[in-house]
Amino acid sequence: MNASATPAFREKYGPWALVAGASDGVGAAFAETIARHGVDVVLLARREEVLRQVAEGIRSRTGRRARAVTIDLSTADAVDSIVDATADLDIGLLVYCAGSDADYKPFLENSIAAAAAMLQRNCLVPMQLAHHYGRAMAERGRGGIMVLSSGAAFVGAPNMVAYGATKAFDMIFTEALWCEWRDVGVDVLGVVLGETDTPALRRIRAARGIAGPDEPVPGAAGVDEVVTAAFAALGKGPTCMAGKQIRRGARLIYPIPRGALVRAMAWASRRRL
16 A cells, blocks of 8 residues: 555546545555545544544545545435535545445344345445446546455355345446446446455454454455555456455356456347347
């Protein structure tokens, strides 16, 4: 994350970026990298004090403006609150990092309310934000949207029924948007993560008695590796497998790369019109 301010990046994706899930881990790293490229950032997350500290750190280290908006993305009025909080800003880049799942348990052992809240946070809110901010981006002919998905989207698995389904939505949603918006100047990218060594994952592992709270996750991708891969892929294709582990897994499940599949589907869809 040592990127210096880049005029071309700011011209394409500035002057402001919106990063959801920015209180730590991958979201905080995305926000800081964006600021180092010369774009001011709006940070969204639930934990007010942690989010404030992230914003202060970004301001002190990069000299960019950082606006912290405390919000629970699983609530019904989340998008209205976000739109109100950014009404005075020109958002040129949307990065949606929220949506991890701490409840690794069978479907019937969790409440349907928890599954519905995940559906709201992981599917409905990023779709609503993409529709709101993406319209202005398409009209301007510039901008970008990145939504984080997961290897859990590749195939159904136990103990993450709702989570895997929502992440499959995120992956297909961004790929389809890429097909529609690639010719209007808006870069859309689905960033698919494998196991990533974040503070959130370390807390989950510690709560389950798997490891200590500060113990690195063996074999997991690093946060910097994920963020670097995502920015390298932005503007070059619909889907980024962010990390060596997830790229290996994707090659086993998808002998044909997803980018090639999406391009083939876009070509076939246009032939039918």
